[in-house]
Amino acid sequence: MAPIHPWFGDLARDHAPVWSVRQIRDALVRELRDCGTRLEQDQVPVEPFVIARASYLELYAATRKLLDLIHRTVRAEAPTLGGRLAALGVDPACGEYPLFSTNDGLEDHFWSAMARPDIVIGPDGPQFIEFNVSGAICGPAETYFFNKVFTEAYGGPEAAPFTGYHAFPARADLFEAICAQRGLPKSVALIGSPLDHHAEGSTYFDVEVEYLRSRGFDARFVPPEELPHGLGLPGRLDYPLALRYFATADWSDRGVCLDGVRAVLDAGCLLVPPQSSSLLANKKVLGWLSEGRPWMDEADRALVQRYVPWTRVVTDDRKVTDADGLPVRLPQLLKTDRKSYVLKRAVGMMGRNVLIGRDAPAEHWDRAVDAAVATGDHIVQRFVEPAAYPLRISDEEGNRSQQVDVAVVLSPCLIGGRPAGCYGRYLTSGLPGVIGEPSSGAMENVIVSERLDTPLPAATAHEVGS
Template identity: 40%
Template sequence: MMKPESALVEAGPQAASGHPWFGDRRIAPPPVPPATIRRMLDHEIRDTGWPYQRLLPAAPIALPRTAYAELFRVTAALLDLVRRTALETAPTTEGRLAAYGMPESEHQLFVADQFTEERYADCVTRPDIVIGPNGPQFLEFNVSGALGGPVEVRSRLAVWRELYADEQGRLPFSSHHPFAVRARMFHDLCAELNVAPRVAVLGSARDQGGATRYFDLQTEYFASQGLTARFFEPEDLHEAWDCPPHLRYGVGLRDFTIPDWAQLGIDTAPVQDALDHGCLLVGTQTSTFLSSKLTLGLLSEGRPWMSAAEQALVDRYLPWTRVLSHRFTHRGDRKLDLVPYAVENRETLVLKASIGMSGKQVAIGRETDPAEWEEAVVSAARTGTSIVQDFVSPRTCRLSLAADGADATHEADIAPVFGPLLFGGRPAGILARFFGDGTAGVVTVLGTHSSDNCVVAV
């Protein structure tokens, strides 16, 4: 624990090297060896499927309270627009599946009542945000109970709390606790549905290298907050509903993705059985439409029901994005033929498939051979299930890092990708991913081996 007189927060021009949005204050590393910081960070995240990282943070990323709050405020506003945009594509689930060109693998795990499907689709979300020349830019929305962030933010935050608390337990920063906010969401959900406060956490240890700690952390916290909770492998999920009424689980967390389970050969039939027998797993399968990058393309182009204020919000926080097909669209007052425009403006655009994880199915134009880019654009335009989006040149902030084997921490300019978590519409902490060695490109921990941290407000 740090002493109260320790200088925790530094001010000065080096605090933010890339954009004034980051502010001019940051948190200095705690007065312990880098090896101690690394050992504590590794210990908290152990056995959760999180990979080794050569560069780990030596302090949390600190934002001004106004910037920290802005990420959540805009996330909530844009999520509402994303939801409305996705649901308007067709009046039924079947119509939306066709409109989005969803693969056959996604034509499952819907509940029978469409209102329930739509009502609980956006319970859990995390957009990906970079800070561009004009401030925050929302690159995509991840809407799923299986998104990364809750366990990672909880684990990083636990270390920073231990290292920075003074003798009275006071901290030089504040942050939302993702587990606490999510427990509150489930309490509210159980009350709304008039079911017992019992939460089924559905996942598979096969998706975590065989360990269950990733799920155990969550169920143990739920239990500490007055929620009966149990981790279920899919083969055991029948026990959540095929039992006496007082032992049934009316709600649960859907902590898996269909593609991941398909790759592992895990059958989803038990999940459909649970849904059919009254176990509501959130977010519902309708969240797939909200997560689709096509939704951002539709939203960026503008919807007829949007107010002037909503259009202004979209224009400010979303980079120019279009669903790619052989058609005309607009850019400001300019009318353009989309496919030729995308081919000719390779260096300023990114091509993304509608569904993808960990940076897969993404091509950055400036890093792609011109001939390959043209072929990819023309091919994607034929299917209509991809987007082109303005490339946002990320701005940087300064962070202290602890390299594996180093005797001292060092500072680096990083371009973080922020992921504010929203559970039931409430702020729940911010995940940050970054390259600590100056590397640029698609930033994901599992896909491109970046580093991660949590974000706090000062």
């Protein structure tokens, strides 16, 4: 076993589950059956990722500060939407962002309302390798079910040796605040598709719908084929607030028509998060932060230096410094030292269009660098060697547990500025790779805090940028 990184904390195994490995495995398969989670044919975790309280809270504090900095950075690039698209190199006619709204300044509100970065633990601690800013973030339902099973498997809420924040309360709090601010009825529609999450059925969304109803909302799940009439149109708009629980790129790639969403927007529905949230998720923004902006102060630069690996937008004329401190063009550096870098398309998700230099043949890598230079739509990031976590998983039969070293990607959610649970993905082989890609075979889990004598700080809201 590899040495345990001190950031994870003391992983003493003082608490054993009260359930058997078979009971835990069967419960996870049952509860996560509609989430598209790979469990039935694979070894499953028999415990959550439990980390030190201070480390758990650091994830959310750093996420909040970096999200605010990302938000300020995009706003500072240009005062208008058109100017921001131009700065990011996006042609408005390309159709990549088809759902901008003109509804009461919606595009300048709530665009940082929901975020989930992807983080690896490098030699010096957390490193933010990308930022997902959208409503279509995996994690809320998955972590709900993992928490449910593990809490019961380890003796119930009062006995389990771990605790954590949760997404559903944070999202309900956000919706309540929006309804109160805007004078809207307490109703919300969740617009999405199970296919977006590789799920089998709508129960992926139904569990959150039921929670919202328990909080007094008139809530319902609406798939694309039921738009716009599922919200009451063309007559009365029954749901003036809706969660955009989908990525436009996913629906466009699958040939899903967006006319129903467009009709909902044009009827005045407040679709949260708005399309502008996608600008914050553009990976070029991390390149801008890493390179630095003239307006950034020392605290801003220190924050980026601490948490963001070296990142640059790939262009032919960009000059950087090589290992000997000599100036060199960026493409030349990437070709001479490919094993130190990762190439990523600026707009993408789930590990698509990500190439790890050390895993790529030199010829393939060089062609990819040339293509990135030609298109201007990629960033390059220094590779971060992930620290190993010793996780207990079941054997293939699901009868016994074994401890294996895994490389985990940690994804804390912020919803309405509140901590909202932490999603985790890993490879059972323990080898690093493009974990977000569905074909990678990555497994899922929840990341929680060790339980101490004092409870977690209250998940209070912070102002969502506008």
